[in-house]
Structure formats: structure tokens, C-alpha cells
Amino acid sequence: MPRASRKATIHDIARLSGASASTVSAAPGESWRERRISEATVEAIRSIAAAEGHSATVQARGLRKARSGLVGMVIPLHDNRFFASMSQSFEAFSRQRGLVPVIAPSMRAPQEERRIVEPLITCAVGYMAIAGATDPDAVSAMCNAANLRHVFADLPGRGAPPVVPDNNRGAADLTRCLLTDRPITGATCRDRLYFIGGGPADYASARRTEAFRDAPRSAMREIAALCDRLGGVPAGVLVNSLTAFEGGLGHLSGLPPEDLRSSVIGCCDHDPFAACQPFPVHMVRQDAHGLIREAYRIIDQNANDPVLRMVEAEQIVPRTFHDRAFSDHG
Amino acid sequence: MPRASRKATIHDIARLSGASASTVSAAPGESWRERRISEATVEAIRSIAAAEGHSATVQARGLRKARSGLVGMVIPLHDNRFFASMSQSFEAFSRQRGLVPVIAPSMRAPQEERRIVEPLITCAVGYMAIAGATDPDAVSAMCNAANLRHVFADLPGRGAPPVVPDNNRGAADLTRCLLTDRPITGATCRDRLYFIGGGPADYASARRTEAFRDAPRSAMREIAALCDRLGGVPAGVLVNSLTAFEGGLGHLSGLPPEDLRSSVIGCCDHDPFAACQPFPVHMVRQDAHGLIREAYRIIDQNANDPVLRMVEAEQIVPRTFHDRAFSDHG
DNA sequence: ATGAAAGCGCTAACAA
């Protein structure tokens, strides 16, 4: 089924059209206007180029113009709701600008992160977005050495503009919702709000792969121990992440339903199925699209100040999972 | 913070090391052996190249060798568990071979699919994997015109080797599990097994974006109508996809728990949270990694026969969601 | 054991 063994070049098109190579070169884009080439010539060239299936080779053009037409993005992994949403948005914004995005997963390992950034740099990407960086300073150093503009998303760095979700705000809103749902007096130990699955240390350590993998189990132990100590499920439980929430469910779903009746459960991350429990679950959906929109705004503006940009998250009220499609992160 | 304005070239390194450009060119790889360059010279060049932060520009090398070092993959969208797993695997296999993967989402639209394939071709990708193709024949035509090897995954095409999940086998296994759980006599209409959320037509039409988005709602209507007609939840419900399952839950979770006690529910797709319901759920997890492994086997073997390769799916028994980490797709 | 030189396909001055 294969056909042509060698692709046509502008010289072939030049020969076929009777024009010169440079005229052919100018035809596809808009530069023929400045070069004052007649529209007729351009049309003629375009049509025979189309017939021959010619299109400028990215390598040659890139070599000449010192730009590859590629833009890079680093994410911890594809196989994750949040980062996949970011990929999807980055794709859309990039294509919209006529650029081809190269998205590479770092696997949450600083070493791998550096290994991933290097080929992106030698690919001559125009700029780079780094999401969930484990070693932002190292990445910044590499980018700066190559004079490459970059932004950080989700996890901040000091070497380039960072866009982060407003986690404090999100958690605060969530807490307020929980309190509205079930006024908490704090009269007894059980009548309080507890936070499960990571604290301040999470930023630096628990985001690493191994800890990440173990998060469900450890959250399950954590919540089981808490309930055991208190003699029942506390009035409010706020779970840090979906992974932890999964573990939390491991304990909570084994309990008789009436044990949960007077408790409110919340999670700082969102998943439509996770939201669908026999008890109400308050969730916060991170705005991955907004994060990337903001990142692209920085890129478009050519900003490079390291001021933190916050993007607000969205409150998800309990049991609304069927109001929106599973894949609808719009 | 930016530093060097222009990247060092082999000529710079040549000048600095006292060697010639061609010698510098041979140093990084293995070709210096055939060229009988002394190991000492190579080491010297390598060290000063490293010091200068030099690495061969992909554009120039690609132009010269007519290969870009890129490999392409087309997926319907990033923001989906199944396809994200495929991306993740494709990444790993590609990097393992020293190639940079470019993964582009087609949004399940044939027109977009063609728009996406074109830049990949002009990027001179070495080969291409197309997952969930909506118009495989058009893609094959484009690839063949560019003499580009390619394989299809998930959805087959006739123009290149296809790797597909063994859906029939998966559904059959699932059905057997359901029947084991709750022997179905078929004595009454309710005492039967029903299939929700798509039939044979799904392959061609319902996979389209619009239908995809509407799937939860339509599945919810479908199952509600069924239960209404039968006067209750049937003995067995097999749901086609996660999106449909989400809609199904919209109905089922509103029912009193005892209404579901004598029914078995199954889904042809898998999600750890979806599996965590107040009633047992049988699920099938597609082997995205296996699909890509097989696709890469085809690429490595340079095969191009259009014989269907099947990859088996994995049975997920009810309520095991906390046995594995959320992100652990092994 | 190494250097010189000729391009890969394209674009942008500079001519005409």
C-alpha cells in the first residue's frame, strides 16, 4: 500500500510550476504578500503543491527559522484525571496557536524530570509548561541555560511564573460547607472536624511516587484509627486527596449506614463516581482548564516574574454526579 | 535570569577542542568507533561539549538523516482513563527506544482526526499509533501517501495492523460472573439479564462526541424506563460503558437499597470509585498497557498485515477497589 | 586517526 518513496521538495514544485524555489517557499503562508508575488502565481503554486502532496518539512523550516513549531509540557503522569485535564487544555490552546504540543510525563521523580526536559529542549520547543514539578529549581536552571521561557502550574517554582490552585481557599470553602451542613459544636472529641490524608508535609514528600501509591492504605489506617479512638465516625471528616479518599472509603463503606448518618464527609479533590456514595460527599473540583488558561496568558504576555497566580476551584455539592457527563470537565 | 542567547554548535566545540566539526559530530554516539577516532579524543570532546551544554539540534540532525526522532500517537482525548493509560504506556515504550512521542487528541471527530495527523506527518514521525480512530481508512490513506508505518489500537482499521480489546470475551466472562452470582431462570421478564447503554450501533455512531457527552443522561432514561416497564430492577443489568454506568447510577442510587438486593450489576469498563457502590458491581478492566505492548510488538516486527490482534481484559470482582491504589493500573 | 567539503529542505536578504 505504501506509495511515494521520497517526499516532494519545493524544488520539485518549482520545476513543475515554472516558478523559483523561493517563490514556492513563500506561497503557503502569508509572506507572499510582502514579497509582492501575484495572487495568481500563489494560487497556481498552491494547487500543484496540493496535488503533489507537498508541505514544508518541519525540520528544514525549523533549522532555518531556529524554531521547531513545538511547545512542551511536563506533567507527572498521563494516567490521572487532573493532569489529563491539563494536557487536554494545553493541547487545545497550543493547536489554537498553530503549534504542536509535546507532553511528557515525569513520573514524579526529579531525576526523570530532568531526563524528560532535556529532549524537549533539544527539540527546540518554543516554551514549556511544567505541571507538578518535583524539582522546579533544577528545571528552571536547565531552561534558563537554554534561554527557554517556561511557567509552572499546580506546584510552584521560583525560577519562573507559577500558577497554582487556590487550595487554601478551596479547603476553607469546603470547611464552611461542611459546617453549614452539620453545625459542629466541639462539645466532645467526636464532635469536631478532622483532616485525613496529608498535611503540610505532603507538598514536599508525600507527593513522591512511593508515598502516592501507598496513600490509600495509609489513609484507611488513619481513619480507622481515628474512629477507633473516638468510638465512632467524627462529626466532620475532610480528606486531602482522591487517593486518600479511596482508602477512607475502604473503612467507611464497611460501616453500617447509620454510623455515618450524623457525619459530613468532604474531599479536596473531585471525581464523579467518588461523589456517588450512600452518604453525602462534599468535593472540590480543581480547575485544570483555568490553570492552563492562566499559564498561557503568562506565556502570551511574555511575563517572567515569579509572582504566584491563584486559580479558584469549584465547589461540588453532594450527589450531583449525574448532572454533568463523566468526561465533561469544561 | 535567561543566559546564553545562542546555543553552541559543533563548530564552537570543534574550535574549543581543536578537533574538526566532523570529529565532534561523531563523538556523542557510537559512530566514532567506525571512524577510528581515538577514545581519548572522544572523551575530550565529550567533556567540553558537556561543559558548554552542547547537544545536537534535532532539526539539523533530522534534516540530514531524514528522521526526526519523533513518534506519533493519536487518541480521541487525553481526559479519559482508558486513553490516558494508553498514552502513559506509549510514552514509556517510546522513551525506552530513545524516541520522543507526540500524542495528539482527535476529539472523536473524523475531520479533526485528519487535521491532527497532518502535522504529525510533516513532523516526520517514524511511525504512528492511532487509538479509537473514527475514520481509520482516511488516516491510513494519509499515512500511506507519506509512506508512514502505522497501527490501529482499540478501534480497528483495514489499512494497517489493528490491536483491539477482546470485548466479546470480556462481556462473555462478565455475563458468566453475573450468572454465577445470581442464577437467572428467565421465568419472568424481570428475571432476565438486560444490556444498557449502547449496542452494535455504538461502534459507528455513539462514539461521536455529542453522543458521548449525552451518554449518561440517555442511559439514565434507558434504565429508568426499563425498571418502570418491569415493575422493578431486573435480575441482571450489564452496562456498556462507564459513561453509561454513571447515568445508570443516577437512577439506581435513588432507589431504596432493598430494591437492588436481588439484582446483579455489571459494567464493561472499570473505575475504582464506580466499583464502590452500596451494591456489588462486576467490572471489566481493559488492558490499555497490553494493547500498546502489542501495538509496539507490531511496530518492532515491521508487520503490516491487517490481521486483528486481540488483547484480553481483566475481570474485577465486586468491591475490591481498596485492594489496589487508585492510580495503579499495573 | 582525522579534516574538508558537499549537501539535507527551507527561508530571507539582496538583486534584478
Next chain:
DNA sequence: TTGTTAGCGCTTTCAT
């Protein structure tokens, strides 16, 4: 309004 020319940075014969 268009053609000619000189490279972009690298690899690869072919000559030393």
C-alpha cells in the same frame, strides 16, 4: 513581480 544566493547545524563520504 520574481529569481539568485547564502546559509541554518549536522552527518557523511572522500581524502588525507
